Amino acid sequence: MVCLVSMCWSVSPSPWTGRIAVCGWSHAHKRCSPLGDSCLYRPWPVACQPCTRPARALCSGTRAPTDDTSCAEETDMPPKPAVSLAAVAGRRQATLELAQRLEQEGFSGIYCPSFGDGMGLCEALALSTHEIPFGTSIANIYTRHPADYAQTAALIHELSRGRFRFGIGISHGPTYERLGLTVGKPLSDIRRFVHAFRAGAGQAGELPPVVLATLRQKMLQLAGELGQGAVWANAARAHMPRSLQHLSAEKRHDPAFFLGNMVPTCIDDDKAAAAAVNRRTLSSYVRLPNYQNYWIEAGFEEEMQAIRQTIANKEDDKIPGLMSERWLQQVTLYGSAAEVREGIAAWYETGINTLIVVPSSTRGGQLVAFQELIEALR
Incomplete structure (x- = not known):
């Protein structure tokens, strides 16, 4: 027996100014509090157990009550974000323990x-x-060959009981050079990969949803055509509503269509110190033509053209000073815990349904950054 948590909103412009309600007992009997016209159902099962956590914890979709009524039915809080997590050599077991804690904390x-x-x-x-x-x-x-990816993806999909999404992308020029890869045109290569990947379902078994990495119009439209979602990294918040217009209304409002963005995040009351960390995080990205073109489209032509000129002049030490405050505020989250919480809420007003926080810290590495994030969002 499973319960589901649904996220419901009223007819106000922002979906996250509405309320979170607990749905009923099964996928076949989804219910929603009568708070508005729409409900966004999170498609994952959760274990039914006594509802003892505060309303805010229910926003994550990881706890549900044991009967037909919800405890703490309503809250104005957005859901806790998702997170980006990497397994670093020597800390892989600790990474899994951290993942279990993130699950318990309701991310x-x-x-x-x-x-x-x-x-x-x-x-x-x-x-x-x-x-x-x-x-x-x-x-x-x-x-990897798409058929080989299909075998692994189908395995993970089955073992996780449908919790896995297969996000794919083309990476960037420096990676191709480092690995000695020969690549074609991004759109054609992605299209061929997805078709070949899905052709592997006959042997591999049921495949997970495919999410395409995107920045600009053509790749986003391809995600709408071929995929079950799109994910950005380092997108500009004010530009996101405009970007989403390149998707059909059906896709934009389909709760099963993944719309995510990875956002560098640093929590510190010393806002300048946190900003410096995020600048370091993005220092390699501002050198990439694809990102430069995207940020120019998003309204940061002055910054990107200055960075291009600096790179041409081989004056890389000047790049951090060209990563302006107005740009940094749009593509990252930083500052006090309250400021980061406000930024998370603002991102959910852009039209995405999954914010992926990429935490860094002024005080240490990944484990320290996650501890700061957990404490900030309790």
């Missing part, structure tokens, strides 16, 4: 980047967690 997902073997970590998550959704964000389409 809404775990998404694994390609470094640190994201697919391998997802396989481990399928066996070490029970409720939390997870996936790759992203797996590089050029490093």
Whole structure:
């Protein structure tokens, strides 16, 4: 027997100014408090147990009451975000223990980047967690044959009982050079990969939803055509509503269509120190032409053109000073815990349904950053 948690909103412009309600006993009998016209159902089962946690904990979708009525039926809080999690050599067991804690704390997902073997970590998550959704964000389409990916993806999908999303993308030029890869045109390569991946279902078994990494119009439209979702990294918050217009209204409002963004995050009352950390995090991204073009489209032409000129002049030490405050405020979250919470809420007003926080810290590494995030969102 399973319970489901649904997220419901009123007819106000922002979906997250509404309320969170607990649904009934099974996938076949979804209910929603009569709070508005729409409900966004989270498609993962959760174990039914006594509802003893405060309303805010229910926002994550990881706890539900034991009877037909909800405890703490309503709250104005947005859900806890998902997180980006990588397995670093020497700390892989600690990474799994952290994932279990993130599940217990009510975070809404775990998404694994390609470094640190994201697919391998997802396989481990399928066996070490029970409720939390997870996936790759992203797996590089050029490093494995699609039929081989299909075998692993189907395995993870089955072992996790449908909690896994297969996020894929083309990566970037420096990766191709480092690995000696020969690549074609991104849109054509993604299309061929997805078709070949799905052709493997006959032998591999049922496949997970496919989520495409995107930045701009054409790849986003391809995600709407071929995929079950789209994920950005380092998107500009004010530009997101405009980006989403490249999807059909049906996709934008389909709760099963994944719309996510990975956002670098640093929590510190010393806002300048936190900003400096995020600038370091993005220092390699601002050198990439794809990202430069996206941020120009998003309204940061002055910053990107200055960075391009600086790179051409081989004056890389000047780049951090060109990563402006107005740009940083749009593409990252930083500052006090309250400021980061406000930023998370603001992101959910853009039209995405999954915010993936990528935590860093002014005081230490990944484990310290996650502890700060957990404490900030309790």
